[in-house]
Amino acid sequence: xxxxxxxxxxxxxxxxxxxxxxxxxDGAFRQFSRAYGDSxxxxxxxxxxxxxNLEKLLQNTPWPIVxxxxxxxxxxxxxxxxxxxxxLAAFLFIAYFGMWQDTxxxxxxxxxxxxxxxxxxIPIGILMSGxxxxxxxxxxxxxxxxxxxxxxxxxPVVMLLGIGKIPGLLAIIIYAIPPMIRLTDLxxxxxxxxxxxxxxxxxxxxxxKLFRVQLPLALPTxxxxxxxxxxxxxxxxxxxxxxxxxxxxxxxxxxxxxxxLTMGLLNGFxxxxxxxxxxxxxxxxxxxxxxxxxxxxx
Amino acid sequence: xxxxKKSMISVVFAMGLxxxxxxxxxxxxxxxxxxxxxxxxxxxxxxxxxxLENGYGCEVELVPGSTxxxxxxxxxxxxxxxxxxxWINAVRIALDAATEExxxxxxxxxxxxxxxxxxxxxxYIADANPDIQTVEDALNRADLFPHPExxxxxxxxxxxxxxxxxxxxxxxxxxxxxxxxxRLVDPGSGAGLSGAISKAYDQKEGWFGYYWAPTAILGKYxxxxxxFDVPHxxxxxxxxxxxxDCADPQKNSWVVSSVYTVVTDRFKKEAGVGMxxxxxxxxxxxxxxxxxxxxxxxxxxxxxxxMHFLSNYSEWHDWVDSSAKAKIQxxx
Numbered sequence: 292x293x294x295x296x297x298x299x300x301x302x303x304x305x306x307x308x309x310x311x312x313x314x315x316x317d318g319a320f321r322q323f324s325r326a327y328g329d330s331x332x333x334x335x336x337x338x339x340x341x342x343x344n345l346e347k348l349l350q351n352t353p354w355p356i357v358x359x360x361x362x363x364x365x366x367x368x369x370x371x372x373x374x375x376x377x378x379l380a381a382f383l384f385i386a387y388f389g390m391w392q393d394t395x396x397x398x399x400x401x402x403x404x405x406x407x408x409x410x411x412x413i414p415i416g417i418l419m420s421g422x423x424x425x426x427x428x429x430x431x432x433x434x435x436x437x438x439x440x441x442x443x444x445x446x447p448v449v450m451l452l453g454i455g456k457i458p459g460l461l462a463i464i465i466y467a468i469p470p471m472i473r474l475t476d477l478x479x480x481x482x483x484x485x486x487x488x489x490x491x492x493x494x495x496x497x498x499x500k501l502f503r504v505q506l507p508l509a510l511p512t513x514x515x516x517x518x519x520x521x522x523x524x525x526x527x528x529x530x531x532x533x534x535x536x537x538x539x540x541x542x543x544x545x546x547x548x549x550x551x552l553t554m555g556l557l558n559g560f561x562x563x564x565x566x567x568x569x570x571x572x573x574x575x576x577x578x579x580x581x582x583x584x585x586x587x588x589x
Numbered sequence: 590x591x592x593x594k595k596s597m598i599s600v601v602f603a604m605g606l607x608x609x610x611x612x613x614x615x616x617x618x619x620x621x622x623x624x625x626x627x628x629x630x631x632x633x634x635x636x637x638x639x640x641l642e643n644g645y646g647c648e649v650e651l652v653p654g655s656t657x658x659x660x661x662x663x664x665x666x667x668x669x670x671x672x673x674x675x676w677i678n679a680v681r682i683a684l685d686a687a688t689e690e691x692x693x694x695x696x697x698x699x700x701x702x703x704x705x706x707x708x709x710x711x712x713y714i715a716d717a718n719p720d721i722q723t724v725e726d727a728l729n730r731a732d733l734f735p736h737p738e739x740x741x742x743x744x745x746x747x748x749x750x751x752x753x754x755x756x757x758x759x760x761x762x763x764x765x766x767x768x769x770x771x772r773l774v775d776p777g778s779g780a781g782l783s784g785a786i787s788k789a790y791d792q793k794e795g796w797f798g799y800y801w802a803p804t805a806i807l808g809k810y811x812x813x814x815x816x817f818d819v820p821h822x823x824x825x826x827x828x829x830x831x832x833x834d835c836a837d838p839q840k841n842s843w844v845v846s847s848v849y850t851v852v853t854d855r856f857k858k859e860a861g862v863g864m865x866x867x868x869x870x871x872x873x874x875x876x877x878x879x880x881x882x883x884x885x886x887x888x889x890x891x892x893x894x895x896m897h898f899l900s901n902y903s904e905w906h907d908w909v910d911s912s913a914k915a916k917i918q919x920x921x
Contacts (some may be wrong), residue, residue, distance in 0.1 A: 313888050328792045449784030454776050455737040533778035541749045548750030
């Protein structure tokens, strides 16, 4: 039996055309980078300035002060003595094994990324919750951001902005912002229709409804989003190190390529410890906000 | 009777197996070749695959690898059989031990001009500042090489975990670069380092740092290797410059980078004619650079580049005997 060739071999693009296609896109990107690289870079200068100085501040302040400030923040956030003492032990472990400087670098970039992700993600989530059309446009973009292998977009970013903090920051935010947006949208959409009708009946306008009714009721879900965003940002630490972001990722890379088991484990654990602290504090802070509301309603 | 029959069958079966395996040995058998994760090694691995499979009837499987993991695996487990392009400086001590024990063998130097490592600046910077000839000259011009994070100048070091990072960082200290306003930038990965070079090149910015040849990047972006301006001190290099805990690094020139094809003992003993080919295979850097530039221009894979080399270049004709040559040419 003879199967016709067009059934067994997919009629693919010719080699020459494919080459021309690849070259055209590469060339266009290169021209774009030549023309606009500088101005895009200067657009990010304020963020870079802030990041560099935050890192310097954390690294140059004497460690007991930094630890004290962190512990105060943790206690204020969680109101839990156990968590505070546990965090103290974790910080001492990190510092004793010589990972303090790297940890401070990681904390500074993760902190800034989380703040930016919250600052950008909540408004986008609000917009999405208000319009089904916006939602159907944004959701596929979020899917791409979460599943596209990081290096696919990292290399163009590096060619545009060089290596270091800003490309790292972009990579982390691209990966970490989707849960923030999704859960803000979800939280607002889940607010009871009847509650909104009641607000309408009291003559609340759109802004009042949003800030007095929808956002407060969506807060637990939004906090789950913040929590997820922090976790995903920490998961990107090693990838970010591959384009020159200082922090705990670099010793991990060094350990991987030299097969230094202990070094890899210690730095890996430092990332885990940071994640656990961030996670517990943000969760219990979110829970307390809820309790407070439940209490005042009764 | 039944027992006898069974054992007869197994004897015959075993003999068959034995015959089969000797035959396979004669035709060089199945071989694993490390396909390293950089362009020239990728191409060499594919050249080896085509030559060994078509010329000598071996079964070749390519295994992805990079310097440290592949070298470790070859020393510890004898797998893969061939590392076509191993930059042995990073693993020299362990490799020397393994070759002395006879577990591994240095088959041949694969680049006839040896590899080049060191600190480079883009050609356009060198042309605009003809007074920059040595590392010292460049370090005195901190204004030309701005740090990506604002203040000071930058020297791009080797990515985390690469052995050259230790040497670069020690030489950085030896030349007192910090006092001249320089800070080290760790690019994190090979992709990060080459990305930084192409970014600097596209925007015609200053760039100063570690790189090596032959590479596609140096085929595409002409760079100038700066002289360290001191004679190479091998003892200092082995005991201090390339060591993590070098207390007081001295100025030194970069060691000549030996790049060898390394094979396992099993390959040397069993591959026979394949080994003869591996020993002869060597290419000058100019050819490698031209091939890599071709590969880059055509966005080709290592396999395409190997095919391009075998169809359009004649260097390999001397590496194989005439019957193998005929077989390979007909396979192309």
